[in-house]
Amino acid sequence: MIELQTQLPTDTWIYTSWNEYEQIITNLLNKNGKSYYYKGHMRLEMAPVSFDHGKDHVVIIVAVTLFATLKGILATGLDTTTFRKTGIQDCQPDVAYYLQERAQIIPTGTGIVNLDRYPAPDLVIEIAKTSLLDDLGTKRSLYEELGVAEYWVVDVQNAQIIAYTMVDQGSKRIQESQVLPGLIIAVLEEALHRSREMSQSEVCTWLLNQFQQK
DSSP, X not given: OOOOOSSOOOSXXXXXXXXXXXXXXXXXXTSOOEEEEETTEEEEEOSOOOHHHHHXXXXXXXXXHHHHHHTTOOEEEEESOOEEETTTEEEOOSEEEEEGGGTTOSOTTOOSEETTTSOOOSEEEEEESSOHHHHXXXXXXXXXXXXXXXXXXXXXXXXXXXXXXXXXXXXEEESBOSSSTTOBHHHHHHHHHHHTTSOHXXXXXXXXXXXXXX
C-alpha cells in the first residue's frame, strides 16, 4: 500500500488500487493539481501552472467558444473538471466540451461527472508544457477508452495542436475538427503563434475575422 506522504511523486504513473487512489486524492483536496487513474495506476500533476500554459489555455477556450457561437453550435465548456468511472478511470482534462444535443446534458449542481451515468465529453483538450509525451500516449489511450469523440493536445513549446478523432477505442490524426465542422486546426495554431506577439483581445479580433470569412 502507498503511504500517504506530504510529498507524493508527481508527473508519473504510480501503481495503486482504486481505494488507495480515492484516499490520496481526498487528502489532497485542498491542494491545487490534477489527478488521473487508468489501468491500476494513478498520476498526480501538482506543479504550478506556467504563464505560457495558462495563456494558451485561455486562447483555446476563447477560440472554441467563439467558433461555436458564430456557427450556431450549442456548446458547454468545462475547465479542469473531474470525469469518473468509479473503480476504473478518473481524469481531469484541462478543457472539455459537450456539444449540440449534449450541451445541456450535465445538470447544474453536479460535482464530479459520473461517466457511468453521463456520456463522455465530445471534445477533450490537454495543454502540454511539461506533459507532452504522456498527453500523446497514456492519456490518449485513456480518452479513447472513455469514448471521447475528439482529443487535442496543445504543444505549448511549439504552438502546435495535435488533434485526433476517436472511434472504436482508436484514434486518427485530423487537420479539421469533426465535432466542430469547419474549424481548421491550422487557424488555431496561427492564433497561438499570434498570442506570442499580441494581446489575447487582439487575437480574438483576428479569430473573429477568420471565422466570419468561412
